[in-house]
Amino acid sequence: MDNSxxxxxxxxxxxxxxxxxxxxATITDVYHRFGYQRIETPALEDITRLTGGQGGENEKLLFQVLRRGLPAIVEAGTPLSELVDLGLRFDLTVPLTRFYGNNQAALPQPFRSFQFGPVWRAERPAKGRYRQFYQCDIDMIGEASVLAEVELxxxxxxxxxxxxxxxxxxxxxxRRYLSALAAAVGLxxxxWSGFFIGLDKLDKIGWDGVRAELTGRGLPxxxxxxxxxxxxxLTGLAADKVADALSDTIPSLADDVVADLGTVAGCLDDLAGLTWEFDPTLVRGMxxxxxxxxEVxxxxxxxxxxxxxRYDxxxxxxxxxxVPACGFSIGFERIVDMLGELPRADSVAVLFESDVPLARVFEVARGVRGDGRTAAVQPRSGKFGAQLGRLxxxxxxxxxxxxxxTVEVEERPLGGK
Known part of the structure; x- marks a missing residue:
């Protein structure tokens, strides 16, 4: 039997x-200090909600779940819609919107939500790309102003x-700037959708590659x-130049869009230690x-x-x-991979010989834990040096x-230190 x-x-x-x-724990502590409250949503969602056209390319990677009670063999030609009623969530945003719709009467306004949990996508397995992985999201629902963007x-x-x-x-x-840009150049x-998809590849294939792809799609x-x-x-703008440059470059862009981008740029510029830029080629696929x-x-x-x-x-x-809504998702798996293994925390193995009363052993372990440290009780077995190596x-x-x-216990470091 394969147990992999x-x-x-x-x-x-x-x-x-x-x-x-x-x-x-670190992320949770930070988000709690900003007022975000953790919620949980189910892994399974109604298939019609997950295939409503709002998940972008992720809908093609959806794991679908067969209805209960289907026979072992179904009639040829049966539509898939008659066989499937649920799917595994591919992100945490779509479930959040259902959660809010069901529970809004019991939630504060605006509602600051924090979620952490697994999601599933039928990816082609590769290094750093998994079919099951964890997402970590914060969202603000019910706030129409750019207070939400700046805080997130x-x-x-x-x-x-x-x-x-x-x-x-x-x-x-x-996204409104991108739409105005597409309209302004006569598309x-x-x-527009094909234009955005091609533009999103600029950092990978350069302008020559983007132009070849877009003209290949039939764009002039x-x-x-x-x-x-x-x-x-619009590239490389200072915070105080963003609004004017947008107005000059794309005159059809609505005044409130320009003003909001200028406000967010100014607020970000005031944050010590934060590096930011207005990126006129940023698209995002959802x-x-x-x-x-x-993006970060x-x-x-x-x-x-x-x-x-923002997804209003x-x-x-x-x-x-x-309902106005805005959210930010941290790539939890990517961050963990970048950090690597953390330095070992202080952890003590309490070894005891077979003739030592258990009450005495647990008394020693409790003393270690009383100092706020980790202690695990283990009986002595095999060669002493080999057991220390395993520990x-x-x-x-x-x-x-x-x-x-033993009258007074002596703690010794492992690894010959």
């Missing part, structure tokens, strides 16, 4: 879990700094060139974004460590009316050897 995990999933050893626990960015930057990730950069843009609305070359010219005019979008990057990796944006129309699918490999930093004639 399913492809694209993995077992986690205690040392790996210890790192994950540390990262989660500040809280997430603080959380990343808290786990030791310095040197990050926040990239900021707006029909039916071509002069429109792509006009978009490039305007984008380059179809539910309606306003500002943002690090110079040591090519992918983003966190991302999010998604909650309405559950509630029947639109060190298991993460213990020191040991106490309790013998029948």
């Amino acid at each position: 995990p399913a492809r694209g999933t993995r077992d986690l050893l205690p040392s790996a879990v210890a790192t994950r626990d540390h990262v989660l 960015i500040e809280a997430t930057a603080a959380a990343l700094a808290g786990v030791g990730l310095t040197g990050t950069t926040v990239r900021l843009s707006d 029909d609305e039916s071509a 070359g002069e429109a792509v060139d006009a978009a490039r010219e305007r984008i380059e005019a 179809g539910y974004y309606t306003g500002q979008i943002f 990057g690090h110079p040591s990796v090519s992918y983003s460590l966190a991302g999010g944006g 129309r998604l909650v309405g699918r559950s509630l029947g009316k639109d 060190e490999a298991a993460g213990f930093t020191s040991f106490i050897h309790v013998k029948a004639d």
